[in-house]
Amino acid sequence: MRRFDQYPPESEEETQLHAFFQNLKNGRFTTTRCEGCGKVWWPPRTICPNCITSNLEWVELPKNGRLKLYTVCQREKGVEPVVLGIVEIGGLHIPSKINASIEEIEEGMELFLEIENLEDGRVIYAFSKQE
């Protein structure tokens, strides 16, 4: 039994979006584009909500974008707060952890993709100020 954790399952047995995580492991930030209507979706889909088709292809996104908005989550005093934000990339609004301090965070700032390796072999993405 898998205990609860905050990160999504990534294996081929657990998710049809396995390719997203595999691409991320290989340094590629990807999502799906519908081959019918051409719409690029975030998050990646298994079915296009416009066309109700599973004819989707993986497309690569830029690895940088702009911080649209953010919030600071302080779980308890003395613990480093976590910044969560919406990063605008190619017209998509992508929720993400932002690796930046409260002092340097600013709406509109340019952010770069960061791929973080979890201890169990999974990968997650975040964005930070440095390329």
Ligand SMILES: [Zn+2]
């Ligand atoms: Zn479509």
